[in-house]
Amino acid sequence: MTTKVSSLRLSDKYQVAAPRYTSYPTMPFWDTAGFDGQAWADSVRRSFTENDQSAGISLYIHLPFCEELCTYCGCNTRITKNHRVEEPYIAAVISEWQHYLEIMAAAPVIREIHLGGGTPTFFSAKNLQALIRGLLEKASVHPEAAFSFEAHPANTTVEHLQTLFDLGFRRLSLGIQDFDPKVQQIINRRQSFEQVAAVTRQARRIGYTSINYDLIYGLPLQTLDGLACTLRKVAELQPERIAFYSYAHVPWLKxxxxxxxxxxxxxxxAKLKLHETGRSLLRGYGYREVGMDNFALPGDELLEAAANGRLHRNFMGYTTHQCKLLIGLGVSAISDADSAYAQNIKVVEDYLKAVNEEKLPLLKGHLMTPEDLIIRRHILNIMCTGRTSWNHHTEPCAAVFEAIDRLQPLADDGLIELSSLGLKVTPEGEGYLRNICMALDARLWAAQPTTRLFSMAI
Structure with missing residues (x-):
């Protein structure tokens, strides 16, 4: 029997450091034993050849350069105003891709491309064109391809938008965070409402069909009135999607x-109030929640994917379908070959050196165990559908059985409906998905870290 608990008491109880679960195992708990370049190449080749090649693969390209440091940012970036870094970096990314083409030994079908950063629009339109053409030269494009890129509203030009549109891009993600001038100043992220509106309108005139705004709650100096004003301005522009997520305060890492x-x-x-108010306002403006931290207008593909059971979550966030092979190119990029993960070298100079020496620029990786695969499926189910089921007779997994004891307090607090066969997230539990997944995270509980690794859950 569950007991109704106040939202404030729940937030106090579950305000703990927690992963965001874009993967399982999460990166701090990857087991590097047995992982090397050959094991990774074998995993990529196996994933490519054993799955339906016509379904396509995903590419994530990390473009790390920014002209200024946004002080809230947790991404791997390189701050410079020297744009001569563009061409050597693009040449290295294309060279890295050539290594993967040799591993796959057949022309792949590209289903997804996402340009992330850093600031992809740091690069000139001409250089981004050279990058995409280089990637697609020996590949074909899926008829339902989804190409997207992240952009800074203050430096995104019509030439950027038109060039990428002509290359097949239809989705644009603008990093806004907050329109409050005080917040923008302290986080060193400045773009006006007029700049955001201009880029949005230009993109729509060109033909982009999906525009996402990134918004963050819990930023320094952020207030309820300021957040409400930001959301009111956002609602005027009606982006198809909004990512509204918690600021990750990890100064020991950044x-x-x-x-x-x-x-x-x-x-x-106060942060809880920001979260609750933001969710309420977004729903009032016609947006519906999708998974964790994401909102979309009715008719958007994310909502349709969620309704049809096709919603998927990976290192790029939520997507409308699952590709068994995600290849990350560029410094610090992460790849997923279904049975293994890999991350690239994090330092630009070391990455360039490895690629120029004709090596895969790998930093570390993880080979999935049978237990990992089972737990990953449950965590993905919770993140994408809000429910999961298990059967200890047909798929015995001691880690799942042990997790039931850790899940019971969440059931007692009304965050999940728990049975011997699975769980379902309640409406009250939708804001606590990270905590629910933590209960199933066997590697986290086995390691019991003594230092902070993650941002707070709420």
Whole structure:
């Protein structure tokens, strides 16, 4: 029997450091034993040849350069105003891709391309064109391909939009975070409403069919009135999708976040109010929640994928379908070959050196165990559908059985409906998906880290 618990008490109880679960195992708990370049190449080849090649593969390209440091940012970036870095970097990414073409030994079908960063629009339109043409030269494009890129509203030009549109891009993601000038100043992320509106309207005139805005709650100096004003302005422009997610305060990993202190951040109760108010306002503006931290207007493909059971989550976030092979190119990029993960070298100079020496620029990786595959499926189910089921007779997994004891308190608090055969997330539990998945995270519980690895769950 569950007991109704106040949202404030729940937030206090579940305000713990938690992974975002774009993968399982999460990166701090990858087991590098047995992983090397040959094992990774074998995993990629196996994933490519054993799955339906006509379904296509995904490409993620990490473009790390930014002209200025956004102090809230947790991404792997390189700050420079020297644009001479563009061409050598693009040449290296294309060379890395050639290694993968040799591993696959057949022309792949590209289903997804996502340009992330950093700031992809740091690169000139001409250089982005050279990059995409180089990637597609020995590949074919899926008839239902989904090409997307991240952009800074302050430096995205009509030439960027038109060039990428002509190459097949139809989805654009604009990093906004907050329109409040005080917040923009302290996080060093400045773009006006007029700039965002201009880029949005230009993209729609060109023919882009899906525009996403990234918004963050819990930023330093953020207030309820400021957030409400931001959301009101966003609603005027009606982006098809909105990512509304928690600021990840990890200054021990990202020293740039030390430009402000915890005293500048909303207290836990205030942050919870920001979250609840933001969700309520977005629903009032006609948006519907999809998975964790994502919202979409009715008719959007993400909502349709969720309704049809096709919603998937990977290192790029939520997608409308699952490709068994995701290849990450560029510095720090992460790849998923279904039975294994790999991450590239994180330092630009070391990445360029490895590629120029005709090596795959791998930093580390993880080979999936049978237990990993079972737990990953349950975590993906929770993240994408809000439910999962298990059967200890047909698919015995001790880790899942042990997790039931850890799930019971969440059931007692009304966040899930729990049975011996599975669980279902309740409406009250939708804001606690990270905590629910944590209960199933066998590698986290086995390691019991003594230092902070993740941002707070709420």
């Amino acid at each position: 020293p740039g976040q030390r430009k402000f202190t915890e005293l500048d951040l909303p207290a836990p109760a």
